[in-house]
Amino acid sequence: MTGLLDRVSTLMDRARVQQGALAHAASGLHLLRFETETRQTATVYRPLLCLVLQGAKQVSTGSHSLTVVQGQSLIVSHAIPVVSRITAACPEAPYVALVLPLDLDLLRGLAPALPPSRAARKQNRFSITLCKTEQEIEHALTRLIDQSETEATRQLLAPITRQELHARLLLGPHAEALQRLLWHETTASRIFRATREIQSDLSRALVVGDLAEQIGMSPSAFFEHFKAITGTSPLQYQKDLRLLNARDVLRCSDAKISDIAFRVGYESSAQFSREYSRKFGLSPRQDRALMAAE
16 A cells, blocks of 8 residues: 555645645546645545445444444445544645546446356445455555556557446456446436436426336335435435535635525525535534635
8 A cells, every 4th residue: 555655645745735635637537635634524425435444434324323444445336425534634744545437438338347246246235335445456556656657558548448447346356336236227327317316406306206217116116225225315415415515606606695595496595595504513604704714
């Protein structure tokens, strides 16, 4: 793990990012480094692989909570609203992590070549899985970073290594969650379609029965499987996405708070402010002032 940690640290030093996140365009990776523990932040995890190279982070959604420590990795197979905080970091040993966004089309293209024996089933359907980082994954990510250094290797070798990474995920300890997602008409793939439908128009009122019918499930089965996979109910899922979307708009615009509330689907500005305060611990106005100060 030391070699990969050194490379990530070097890239962030080169970009003069002492603390925070860096989108490394050449490799397609997202790099993170924090020298102190953080307060809780809310965001949306989309399909990704995350390796914690140093320190620790707690990730929670609904009734699920995971702590990811050095040497572990997690896979997220669906778009999931989460609350997270860094729980182990200091200037001498900062929290350092690497994120590889997953290419679902690439995974689907590889899936038909999987041996049938990989189709084992387990009871845990939650869309975030945690395990020890495989050495092969670590080595492939190290090569991907090295290959991003020159134009020739970036064009010729990096795509091959990226494909290798996706293939190893389909064969490794994260395989089950990904395979359930890839095959058409599995429960996981249907719930994935449902989450995409909810994301497509957050301002639209969500009728759970209509969405269940759209993906070919009974309302009761849909509710059960949706909660098992995402950790929350369909209505709470939509509410969390609305609030996160509203917070993004607050950060990057001076739009009126009432206009933001209506834009994300709230009919009452007062209700929006109450739910925003419960989610983030501050009212929209207070949060905007704090972000401006930072």
